[in-house]
Amino acid sequence: MLNGQIDVESWTSELMLASGVLWAAVLGLGLAGQWFPALLLSVFLFHPWFVIGASSGGTISTKLLVYPLGIWTALQLSAFGLIEYYANAFGGSPDFLITGMHPSFAAAYWLYWIGGFMTVTLAYGIYFRKHFLPDGEWDRFLEEVERVEAEDDTQEAADPAEVTNR
Amino acid sequence: MIDLLVPGFVAVFILSVFGVGLYSKRLIDSSDEFYGATKMFGAAVITLASMSGIMSAFGFIGGPGLVYEMGTSSLWMTFASGLGFAMAYWIIGKRVRGMADVADIGTLGDIADERFNSGAIRGMLALILFIACWAYLASQVAGGGYVLSVILGISMEAAVWAVFGLIIVYVAVGGMASAQLAGAYTGAVMLVGVVGVVVGFFQIAGGMENTTMTVVEAGELTGEDVTKAFTPQMLDGWGLAEGSAPGLLLIWPIVFSIGVMGQPQVLQRMFSIDDPKGLRTVGLVSGVTYAVGSILWLLIGFVALYMVAAGTIEPLSDPDMAAFEFVERLHIVLQMIIYASLVAAIMSTAAFFLSVASGAIARDFVRAMGWEFSERRETWLGRAAVLVVGVGSVLFGLYGGHLVAILGTFGWGTFVSGTIPAVVVGLLWKGASREGVTAGLASALLLNVTLLVATQLGYAFPIGMDFYFIAIAVSISVTIFVSHVTDGASGENVPDHVEPIFKL
Numbered sequence: 001m002l003n004g005q006i007d008v009e010s011w012t013s014e015l016m017l018a019s020g021v022l023w024a025a026v027l028g029l030g031l032a033g034q035w036f037p038a039l040l041l042s043v044f045l046f047h048p049w050f051v052i053g054a055s056s057g058g059t060i061s062t063k064l065l066v067y068p069l070g071i072w073t074a075l076q077l078s079a080f081g082l083i084e085y086y087a088n089a090f091g092g093s094p095d096f097l098i099t100g101m102h103p104s105f106a107a108a109y110w111l112y113w114i115g116g117f118m119t120v121t122l123a124y125g126i127y128f129r130k131h132f133l134p135d136g137e138w139d140r141f142l143e144e145v146e147r148v149e150a151e152d153d154t155q156e157a158a159d160p161a162e163v164t165n166r
Numbered sequence: 167m168i169d170l171l172v173p174g175f176v177a178v179f180i181l182s183v184f185g186v187g188l189y190s191k192r193l194i195d196s197s198d199e200f201y202g203a204t205k206m207f208g209a210a211v212i213t214l215a216s217m218s219g220i221m222s223a224f225g226f227i228g229g230p231g232l233v234y235e236m237g238t239s240s241l242w243m244t245f246a247s248g249l250g251f252a253m254a255y256w257i258i259g260k261r262v263r264g265m266a267d268v269a270d271i272g273t274l275g276d277i278a279d280e281r282f283n284s285g286a287i288r289g290m291l292a293l294i295l296f297i298a299c300w301a302y303l304a305s306q307v308a309g310g311g312y313v314l315s316v317i318l319g320i321s322m323e324a325a326v327w328a329v330f331g332l333i334i335v336y337v338a339v340g341g342m343a344s345a346q347l348a349g350a351y352t353g354a355v356m357l358v359g360v361v362g363v364v365v366g367f368f369q370i371a372g373g374m375e376n377t378t379m380t381v382v383e384a385g386e387l388t389g390e391d392v393t394k395a396f397t398p399q400m401l402d403g404w405g406l407a408e409g410s411a412p413g414l415l416l417i418w419p420i421v422f423s424i425g426v427m428g429q430p431q432v433l434q435r436m437f438s439i440d441d442p443k444g445l446r447t448v449g450l451v452s453g454v455t456y457a458v459g460s461i462l463w464l465l466i467g468f469v470a471l472y473m474v475a476a477g478t479i480e481p482l483s484d485p486d487m488a489a490f491e492f493v494e495r496l497h498i499v500l501q502m503i504i505y506a507s508l509v510a511a512i513m514s515t516a517a518f519f520l521s522v523a524s525g526a527i528a529r530d531f532v533r534a535m536g537w538e539f540s541e542r543r544e545t546w547l548g549r550a551a552v553l554v555v556g557v558g559s560v561l562f563g564l565y566g567g568h569l570v571a572i573l574g575t576f577g578w579g580t581f582v583s584g585t586i587p588a589v590v591v592g593l594l595w596k597g598a599s600r601e602g603v604t605a606g607l608a609s610a611l612l613l614n615v616t617l618l619v620a621t622q623l624g625y626a627f628p629i630g631m632d633f634y635f636i637a638i639a640v641s642i643s644v645t646i647f648v649s650h651v652t653d654g655a656s657g658e659n660v661p662d663h664v665e666p667i668f669k670l
Contacts, residue, residue, distance in 0.1 A: 013650070016595045020646030026420070027639035035416040035629050042420050046253060049424075052594050053257030057669060083403030093382045093398050100374030102382070104403035105238055112419075113245040117457065121252035125450035133260055137670070138442045144666040145268055152662060 002063050008051055009058030015048040022048070036084065043076045054132060061131045068123035075119060079111035173318045175502040176509055179355070180329060183513050186351045187336025187344040197544040200341035201272030201525040204437055209444035209451075211350040212435045216452040218353030218514040219431030220247060221459040222302075223310050226466070226508045230492075231485035233467020234474075237400030239407035241464060242418040248457035250426025255436075255449025258427055260670050261593040262436040263445060268663055272342075273522075274433055275530030278588040281664055282600045282655045285534040287588060290607040292530035294584030294614075295430065299523035300559055301576035303516060307563025308570045310512035316490065317505050326560060333513055334556035337520045338549045345517040346438055352510030353455070359507025360458050362500040367465040370495060371472040381468075381475045389480025396475050411630025421579055421635055427590055428582030430522050431515075462507075466492055520559075524551035572622060576614065579634025583610035586638070587645035595649070596668050599656035602649025610641035 008015075022045050029038035047069065054064050086094070086104035098106035129135065198204045207215075225244065232240035265271055269280045274295065279288040307326055314325035336344045371377045384396035400406055407414045426432055439445060470488030473479045479491055493504050528551035529544065539547060563570055587606035592598045617633035627633065653659055660668070 012595055013597045016591070016597065016646050017650060020643045020650075023639045024643045026416075027636065027643075030413060030416050030631055030635070031628050033629050035412040039416050039419065042416070045420060045424060049257045049590070049594060050253070053259075053261070087399070087402040087404055087408065090398065093379075094402075097375055097378060100376075100378055102378060102398065102401045102403070105401055106403075108238070108241075108245065108403040113248065113457075116245075116249040117252075117453070120249055120256070121450060121453045124252045124256055125446060128446040128449075132256070133442065133445065141264060141666055141670055142267060144669065145663070148662050148665060 002066060004062040005059040006062060006065070007058065008055040008060050012052055015052055019045065019048040036080075039080055040077060043073055043080075047073075056132060056134060056137060061127075064123070064127060064131055068119040072116065072119035075111050075115035079107050079115065082107035082111065169319075171498055172501050172505055176317050176505050179506045180332065180509060180513070183348050183352060183510070184332045184336055187333075187340055187348040187517070190336075190340035190344040190347040193343050193347075194341060194545075197529070197541045197548070198270050198272040199343060200545045200548055201521075201529050202276075202434060202437060203342040203346045204270075204272055205266050205440050206343060207346055207350075207438050208440055209447035211346060212439050212444065212448045213451045213455060214351075214353030214357075215346045215349035215514070216251065216353075216432055216435050216448065217455040217459060218349045218356055218511065219435070219518050220426070220429065220456055221356060221462075221511055222515040223306070223313060223508060223512045225459060225463050226511060227309070227313060227486050227489050229463035230466035230470060230488045233463070234470045234482060234485045234488045236407055236410075237405030237471075238403065239405030239414060240418075241405075241460075241467075242415060243422045244460040244463045246419045246422035247426055248453055248460055250423040251432070251453030251456060252449055253423060254427035254432050255445060258433075258590050258593060259436055259445045259449055260442065261667050262433055262589070263439055263442050264667050264670050265593070265664075266437040268667060271437060273525045273529050274430060274585060274589055275526065275533070277437075278592060278603070279533070280661065281592045281598075282588075282603055283661055284600050284604070284655070285536065287600065287603055287607060288530050289534035290604070290611060291584055291588045292526040292534065294580060294607065294611060295530075296523050296526040297614075298576050298580040298584075299430075299519040299526065300555070300562075301573040301580070302519045303523065303555075303559035304563040304566060304570045305574040305577070306512060306516045306519075307560050308566075308574075310516070311563065313508060313512065317509065323564060326564060329509075329513065330516065330556065330560050333517050333520065334553060334560075337517050337524075337556070338552040341545075341548060341552075342434070342438070342518075342521045342525070345514075345521045346435070348517055349514040352514040355503075355510045356459060356507045357455060359504045359510075360461055362496070362503040362507075363462050363465050366492065366496045366500055366504075367469050370478075370492070371469045374468075377468050377472045381471045384475035387474065387477070387481055392481040392483045394474055394481035396471070400471070407630070413627065413629035413631030413635075416629070417631055417635040421582060421638065425578060425582040425638070428585040429578065430581060430585065431518055433585060433589060434522070520552060520556050523555045523559075524548055527551050527555065572618070575618060575621075575632075575634075579632065579638060580610075580614050583614060583634065583637040583641045587641050591642065591645050591649075593667060596660050597649055597656050598645065599649040599652040600654030601652035602645045602647075602656075605648040606641045606645030609644045610637050613637035613640055 026038050026042050083104050094102050265277050275288040275292050311322045311326035315322040382398040386395045466489050469492050528548040614637045
């Protein structure tokens with residue numbers, strides 16, 4: 001199941017529209033004073049752009065949707081939840097520390113920050129050659145650029161008076 | 167003798183940065199290379215330059231000062247930024263690099279113009295970039311000048327003219343190539359500085375557990391006319407902003423993660439990479455090196471809290487002195503390394519923004535007006551612009567008074583509100599239209615200016631949100647919604663030569 005490819009090209013407009021709605025919704029919630037629900041929703045601002053940007057040749061591997069995207073989402077949401085929980089759990093000084101930190105800050109440090117690195121950043125290095133920029137893709141891109149240039153040159157030579165859209 | 171070691175070492179370091187900047191002139195053959203260092207450097211240089219471009223002196227001075235003032239809240243800025251590098255490369259890295267193979271580009275305005283074939287979009291983007299760069303430069307002069315005067319032991323004016331004068335000269339000579347190469351050199355020095363800070367933290371505070379327990383149990387302490395209240399909330403995950411301005415805890419994780427891809431320091435470097443395979447190293451390592459730099463922000467802030475809570479020093483009247491209080495207690499060798507890192511951060515950031523600001527005028531504005539020059543003249547125009555913008559920003563930073571602080575709020579968020587609609591949305595989506603991006607950039611300009619004026623007149627946004635987030639969210643939404651119902655340079659009307667980008 002994780003070896004599948006999902007078509008992104010035909011859904012790009014819908015994904016971008018969703019991102020526009022998400023940005024507006026996060027702003028609206030913030031202006032309404034609902035900063036924590038807005039923060040939870042803001043985790044999903046990354047998703048539509050990631051799906052489009054991480055796609056290759058108009059499709060994205062399902063592996064990328066699980067790791068890094070799915071795991072990163074879970075880490076971010078659990079980080080925000082635990083930060084909020086432990087920020088309100090103690091009347092004064094915390095009853096215990098995690099790696100020397102207030103438990104609420106430890107959630108920010110380990111889940112949000114270090115967890116974020118272990119997903120979004122590490123996965124970029126791991127999946128770069130296999131799913132993001134596979135061998136030969138850049139050469140195909142350059143061939144396509146040359147083909148379009150050649151077509152433009154041919155068209156201009158055939159009709160020099162015509163204004164191209166370049 | 168000891169008193170001269172630190173300023174002497176820092177002065178030699180400044181001269182070495184100047185030398186690296188001048189050397190880069192040898193690498194420039196075209197105006198694209200002068201303005202953008204297009205396809206010029208390998209992954210190692212771009213990785214270090216990207217890190218040093220984002221980690222400004224604020225990470226050494228202002229950031230730790232904020233930790234002293236409001237606890238862990240400000241760490242959301244630097245934590246989020248570390249994640250933002252990989253986000254940026256996942257989302258837009260190969261398409262921005264691809265534009266360097268599609269057309270002759272040297273600035274972000276070039277990319278926007280190739281994509282939308284619109285002088286208006288290029289002009290508005292140039293204006294937004296120029297305003298934000300000018301604000302950054304003036305802030306670097308005002309804030310960095312004070313820091314330089316303390317380290318070098320000379321007057322602020324003398325320090326500013328000496329250091330920024332050298333920056334102006336090497337950027338005028340070497341353009342963006344000098345900013346990239348010197349940025350990589352200074353970035354490497356900053357990483358060495360982190361080692362010094364980690365050693366100093368354990369030397370003074372004795373580790374994280376000791377710091378946490380000392381701070382949360384300190385209560386209220388009073389020194390000479392200054393009282394500092396320590397509470398457990400300072401060191402929980404939200405810090406004191408949760409009570410005073412929770413809107414910051416909403417916008418900082420967004421603006422400083424996704425917002426990294428809107429920073430020219432990152433976007434321009436994507437097309438400076440010579441081999442596209444280098445995108446892997448830069449995306450992976452630049453975030454990690456920045457995160458290592460974040461340790462400065464975290465540990466210097468924590469150790470300042472510890473020193474006051476433990477009674478080592480009296481409560482600080484100026485939180486920005488936290489870093490100096492810490493460094494002055496370290497071994498002379500550590501002081502030399504850390505102060506050199508601090509100067510490195512000032513120089514790398516200033517050089518980059520000087521290059522972008524002059525490019526916005528001498529290349530983007532000129533081309534937006536339809537004026538044409540030869541490559542050679544365009545390069546010399548750029549050099550003249552560097553001199554004018556550089557001297558102008560130094561004068562403004564030194565003598566602009568309260569205006570510098572007001573304009574200083576333009577910067578990170580202002581960049582995001584301009585570059586994401588014009589470059590990120592434009593390259594991600596064939597459906598992004600000329601009309602949509604024009605509307606998005608116009609709303610960004612309008613909101614950045616009017617909302618800043620509103621805040622200066624005393625208006626406060628709900629839950630302490632900063633105005634730039636409103637400008638960012640509106641400009642992105644407007645770009646997308648207007649693009650959905652218009653078709654200029656979108657869909658079937660995308661310029662033919664840009665089409666292959668959308669298949670990458």
